[in-house]
Amino acid sequence: MKYLCLAYYNEAAFESLTPAELEALGKECQPLDEALRQTGKLGTVASLQHRSAVTVRPKGGRISVTDGPFVESKEQVGSFFLIEARDLEEAVQVASLHPAARLGEHLGWGLELRPVETFVP
Template sequence: MKYLCLAYYNEAAFETLTPSELEALGQACQPHDDALRQSGKLGTVASLRHREAVTVRSRSGRISVTDGPFVESKEQVGSFFLIEARDLEEAIQVASLHPAARLGEHLGWGLEIRPVETFVP
């Protein structure tokens, strides 16, 4: 089964990092991502640009577009990845190897893991 893992972070804490600290953090994350990829459990992984989100929804029968992420909170979704696992227990084990679960505690990093249901017509 596939599981979507959403990696959250504290935007205010993240913005205090200098460019060199951001680069060092990215370099520290790379071995974790590589190990997950080599395990065969990691599918797609990507970072999301913050402050470039829009929300699209229907309002009175018309499409409404609003700037910014839908949820207003100190935590933002910063990246996502898809993993393959037998069940939720294994998904937790696999996801715990990701940098958002292992590094950056001071940045408020955390993971939300959701099973993905595929709809076949």
């Protein structure tokens, strides 16, 4: 089964980091990212640009498009990745290798895992 892993962060906390702190954090993340790749269960992975999105919703029978990369929340989705796992237990085990599961508590880092259902017509 595939699992979508959404990596969250607190934008204000992240933006308060100095360039040196960002660089140090990146160096801490590298071995964790590599461990995740080495599982052989990692599929697509990507970081998202912040402040460059729109929200599309139905409103009054029409499509409403508004600026903003998020639904009302202090946490932002900063990246996502897909993994393959037998079940939720294995998905948690694999996703736990990601930096957002081990580092950045002060930045509001965290992961949300969702099973991906494939609909075939």
